[in-house]
Amino acid sequence: MEIFKYMEKNDYEQLLFCQDKQSGLKAIIAIHDTTLGPALGGTRMWTYKSEEAAIEDALALRLARGMTYKNAAAGLNLGGGKTVIIGDPRKDKNEEMFRAFGRYIQGLNGRYITAEDVGTTVADMDLIYEETDYVTGISPAFGSSGNPSPVTAYGVYRGMKAAAKEAFASDSLEGKVIAVQGVGNVAYTLCRHLHEEGAKLIVTDINKEAVQRAVEEFGAQAVDPDDIYRVECDIYAPCALGAIINDDTIPQLKAKVIAGSANNQLKDTCHGDIIHEMGIVYAPDYVINAGGVINVADELLGYNKERALKKVETIYDNIEKVIEISKRDNIPTYLAADRMAEERIEKVRRSRSQFLLNEHHILSRRK
Incomplete structure (x- = not known):
């Protein structure tokens, strides 16, 4: 499978593979675009037929890209991302799995923020929250908004x-x-x-x-x-x-x-x-x-x-x-x-590029 071709086709920034042998975690985090801000997108758990099918769900079916457009169109200062966890949500879940996944999210230092999606629940998000602040849709007791x-x-x-x-x-x-x-x-x-x-x-x-x-x-x-x-x-x-x-x-x-x-x-x-x-x-x-x-x-x-x-x-x-x-x-x-959505992203991208160019000129003159 030519992963970089998949990524290049829809201009994905990053694809991460996360595994934890003890808990059985096999997760793929797809970050599409962070021009407007950190990538926000849910974590989906599903019984994929193959690892390639899981990657296609995150990339070829444009789940992460769709979140970029959704967040941009909504006027949010957030980019788009998505996670898929390979496993049966009815029998393969355990505390260690979601806490291990939370540590991987924490390692991205705010570049990706997750939430509930198909096959995951508020209880799962609470477990992720034990290891990272970069998760939404947790229990109201922790300051969440509750049922959306x-x-x-x-x-x-x-x-x-x-x-x-x-x-x-x-x-x-x-x-x-x-x-x-x-x-x-x-x-x-x-x-x-x-x-x-x-x-x-x-x-x-x-x-x-x-x-x-x-x-x-x-x-x-x-x-x-x-x-x-x-x-x-x-x-x-x-x-x-x-x-x-x-x-x-x-x-x-x-x-x-x-x-x-x-x-x-x-x-x-x-x-x-x-x-x-x-x-x-x-x-x-x-x-x-x-x-x-x-x-x-x-x-x-x-x-x-x-x-x-x-x-x-x-x-x-x-x-x-x-x-x-x-x-x-x-x-x-x-x-x-x-x-x-594209016009909003492009405006911010141009503005950022112009800012960096101006900073470069200022530093050049100082030298």
């Missing part, structure tokens, strides 16, 4: 209003029919915000109890999972599966706005092009669902809920900026989101 789902939901709600403003010339969601796919922790809180504003909800989920809860508490209409795409609605909110905007679902959609919390909603970039040509306003997933990362990033300052929520509210402005760039450059919003 309500904050993520609030950010999606704010971003949805911005997208609605573009589609309907008003950001009011009162009377709007909103089809919510998935009623998990984030989507449940999102439904509450929408219900309180007077939206009409259509919901679906494979968890029938979650659906029934939304029906009883928010007066939602329930539909079967396969029917959510074709319902008559103003806004479609994918809050469960990834790759859900695809060749099969797009022809069924009747919504004018797509805005939800799910990650990686586009199956392929071509699907972002198609919905753009259809005139559907798409709120790019990593921009609209950034409330969680904004929330945990505030822990680095000493968590203040009011300050964190104020920052989450700017997701509204970020969606507006994406739409503005989309119009300016005549490109789909998924590309506009990337461009917004």
Whole structure:
């Protein structure tokens, strides 16, 4: 496997392999870009088929790179990184493993900050915290923000209003029919915000109890999972599966706005092009669902809920900026989101280069 080619393709800065024989730790830390600040990204634990598959998850699937763009678009002074731990999260975990991993993070001296991800928990983060301060999403008893789902939901709600403003010339969601796919922790809180504003909800989920809860508490209409795409609605909110905007679902959609919390909603970039040509306003997933990362990033300052929520509210402005760039450059919003992140990174990079150049000139004159 030609690792440097993988790294060069997406301009990764650093790839670290961490092992601890006694605990069974086998971890890969991928640091994509630290132009804006330390790399922040979660630790994923999974039963990979091979070491190459684990590396591809961190690099080829652009997990760390995605965090660079997400943090930049959210206006955070943080870069992007990601960790994958090879192992079965149901049976291979132990205290020594996460403490050993924490020591590796500490050795990076703040260059990388981790958090919870697929296959890891708050309890795992607490163990990492025993060895390093460079971890977020720990237990509230240690000064953490706790469950990020309500904050993520609030950010999606704010971003949805911005997208609605573009589609309907008003950001009011009162009377709007909103089809919510998935009623998990984030989507449940999102439904509450929408219900309180007077939206009409259509919901679906494979968890029938979650659906029934939304029906009883928010007066939602329930539909079967396969029917959510074709319902008559103003806004479609994918809050469960990834790759859900695809060749099969797009022809069924009747919504004018797509805005939800799910990650990686586009199956392929071509699907972002198609919905753009259809005139559907798409709120790019990593921009609209950034409330969680904004929330945990505030822990680095000493968590203040009011300050964190104020920052989450700017997701509204970020969606507006994406739409503005989309119009300016005549490109789909998924590309506009990337461009917004890239422009911010490039401005900081140029500013830093100019500063270093000026410092060099000053030192040269002194000599």
